[in-house]
Amino acid sequence: MPSFGDAPLLEVHGLSKRFPGVAALRNVSLTLQRSEVLAVIGENGAGKSTLMKILAGVQTPDAGEIRLNGQTVRIDSVHTAEKLGIALIHQELNLADNLTVAANVFLGREPLRFGLIDTKRMERETLPLLAQVGLDCSPATLVQDLSLGCQQMVEIAKALSVGARVLIMDEPTSSLSQHETDQLYAVVKDLRQRGVSIVYISHRLGEVTELADRVVVLRDGQNAGELSRVEITHEAMIRLMVGRDLSQLYQRPSHTLGEPLLEAYKLRTQANPRHALSLAVRAGEIVGIAGLVGAGRTDLLRALFGIDRALGGTIRVEGKKVELSGPHDAIEAGMALVPEDRKQQGLVLGMTVRPNLSLASLLRDSSRGLLNHAVENEITATMIRDLNIRTPGPEQTAQFLSGGNQQKIVLGKWLAMKPRILLLDEPTRGIDVGAKQEIYRLLDNLAAQGVAILFVSSEMEEIIRLADRAIVMHEGRITGELDRAACSEEAIMRLATGNL
Numbered sequence: 170m171p172s173f174g175d176a177p178l179l180e181v182h183g184l185s186k187r188f189p190g191v192a193a194l195r196n197v198s199l200t201l202q203r204s205e206v207l208a209v210i211g212e213n214g215a216g217k218s219t220l221m222k223i224l225a226g227v228q229t230p231d232a233g234e235i236r237l238n239g240q241t242v243r244i245d246s247v248h249t250a251e252k253l254g255i256a257l258i259h260q261e262l263n264l265a266d267n268l269t270v271a272a273n274v275f276l277g278r279e280p281l282r283f284g285l286i287d288t289k290r291m292e293r294e295t296l297p298l299l300a301q302v303g304l305d306c307s308p309a310t311l312v313q314d315l316s317l318g319c320q321q322m323v324e325i326a327k328a329l330s331v332g333a334r335v336l337i338m339d340e341p342t343s344s345l346s347q348h349e350t351d352q353l354y355a356v357v358k359d360l361r362q363r364g365v366s367i368v369y370i371s372h373r374l375g376e377v378t379e380l381a382d383r384v385v386v387l388r389d390g391q392n393a394g395e396l397s398r399v400e401i402t403h404e405a406m407i408r409l410m411v412g413r414d415l416s417q418l419y420q421r422p423s424h425t426l427g428e429p430l431l432e433a434y435k436l437r438t439q440a441n442p443r444h445a446l447s448l449a450v451r452a453g454e455i456v457g458i459a460g461l462v463g464a465g466r467t468d469l470l471r472a473l474f475g476i477d478r479a480l481g482g483t484i485r486v487e488g489k490k491v492e493l494s495g496p497h498d499a500i501e502a503g504m505a506l507v508p509e510d511r512k513q514q515g516l517v518l519g520m521t522v523r524p525n526l527s528l529a530s531l532l533r534d535s536s537r538g539l540l541n542h543a544v545e546n547e548i549t550a551t552m553i554r555d556l557n558i559r560t561p562g563p564e565q566t567a568q569f570l571s572g573g574n575q576q577k578i579v580l581g582k583w584l585a586m587k588p589r590i591l592l593l594d595e596p597t598r599g600i601d602v603g604a605k606q607e608i609y610r611l612l613d614n615l616a617a618q619g620v621a622i623l624f625v626s627s628e629m630e631e632i633i634r635l636a637d638r639a640i641v642m643h644e645g646r647i648t649g650e651l652d653r654a655a656c657s658e659e660a661i662m663r664l665a666t667g668n669l
Contacts (some may be wrong), residue, residue: 178203178366179224179255179335184233186219188569191561193219194230195390201335206367208377211410212573212601213385217370220387221337225257226250256328257337262320264312271295271308273325273403274597298326301363318349325356329365336360337368340599342376347461354379372601373628374403386410407602423653426637427452427533429488429589431504433473436482440468441494441645443602445482448640450590450621455612457636458625459661465645466625467509470592473623474506475499481551483527486590502590505529505583509594509625511572515579518568522560522578523549525567529582530662552581557607573604580611597631609635629658643667 179201184239186194194216200206211217222228224235226247235242239542243536244250250257264273271292280287280294292308298309304322312320321346328336338357342350357367357380371377377384384396386409394409430452435445446469450456458466471477473484475493486492486502493499495505508514516525527534527545549563556577560570567575576596583591596612597605612635616622626632632639639651641664649664 180232180236199385208369208381212603215387216390251331254334256333258324266313274330289395302326318345335366339370362653426454432485434483437480438468438472439477441465442480444646450623452619453616454637455622457632457639459632460642460665464642504590505588507593511579516567521564523563525578530585548585550580573600590621
């Protein structure tokens with residue numbers, strides 16, 4: 170347990186950092202005790218990532234002081250941070266998947282023998298590190314052959330190999346199954362017992378309640394408050410994060426539904442060809458697809474949008490059969506898909522807000538191969554206003570915006586096409602409570618206008634709060650449907666585990 174009576178291991182005093190058009194951090198302070206799990210939470214854009222990058226040597230502050238073991242330190246590079254015993258595990262894992270586990274653990278620090286890499290020594294020294302993180306695999310295993318959860322453990326082993334005393338975890342469970350998440354919890358608790366201090370960043374407040382000894386909350390680049398272990402509750406965290414009570418957050422109203430806009434009958438996906446999937450989504454209806462990792466939810470959306478050609482079955486839009494040879498046919502039929510991975514599939518990160526918002530409508534709004542800049546400017550201004558995209562301006566590069574604002578751009582790109590059917594895969598993954606509420610309101614407004622919405626979510630609370638009806642999948646098949654009154658965590662989990 171943390172030694173709260175001792176001097177802090179790490180102290181941050183008055184850190185400030187500015188980027189063009191935005192103050193990312195303003196006079197932020199915190200302390201980290203020895204053997205403590207400190208959760209740092211806040212809305213997207215609150216400054217969490219900037220603070221962690223400064224501690225890990227990725228960025229340098231404009232002002233402020235960092236003290237380690239009571240001594241002022243200057244962290245001007247990742248190498249310096251590692252020498253001081255501070256390691257950052259990024260949300261997007263930083264592994265070379267074509268190399269072995271041992272090669273990744275010792276990447277850049279390979280032991281040599283007669284001028285050559287001593288592979289046997291490297292593998293031998295990797296073994297106890299793997300045991301420490303509970304990873305039962307050979308050090309000679311290629312990283313690409315491991316699950317995401319196991320790759321996460323390799324990252325932790327890599328950090329421990331450099332003698333990390335401060336381990337910073339940024340959204341470590343965002344892509345993990347429940348089993349892998351439980352395993353990570355056990356590793357975090359074990360590391361704490363071994364004397365490692367952990368800074369834990371997560372938008373999943375249930376994780377924070379489970380693991381944190383203390384919570385520091387940031388809002389708009391400043392300290393918003395702190396909670397001791399006994400004070401940590403869902404409501405208290407949200408109140409500090411968004412500056413208002415939980416009762417003020419989004420509660421979805423009911424409204425009248427229309428005729429079916431999207432119907433699938435005995436659809437067979439390439440990933441699960443043995444199971445025939447049938448469903449319907451009505452005008453004005455929001456339908457959630459629940460299930461565990463690997464249940465086939467994303468494969469269903471990809472087939473409905475024509476990315477993966479269905480092996481059988483029928484898709485109807487507004488009662489008319491459609492043949493999907495690719496996404497262009499789905500778009501022509503009035504469909505849009507917001508993918509799970511916004512950074513790889515939804516955005517061009519190096520481009521600015523303006524062209525990202527007009528990407529989907531380029532063909533529609535061009536004439537003889539030339540872009541209509543007036544229409545593009547109108548789309549950009551409308552979406553920034555209607556979706557409340559927080560950006561210094563339309564020429565801001567997308568990669569420098571928060572996750573919530575990036576997600577709004579992906580949504581806005583498709584809303585500019587005025588779709589009748591909106592498919593969304595994990596629409597609020599990796600974004601904060603406040604941004605979630607805005608997206609929930611946006612989706613409900615679209616449903617009120619008659620749009621049919623089908624969304625995949627791994628968060629049962631999101632399914633329960635947002636969906637008029639839940640479709641639950643297990644191992645490639647639909648195991649049941651739940652109307653709003655019957656939708657509960659217990660009912661969803663029973664169907665998601667195949668317990669019929």
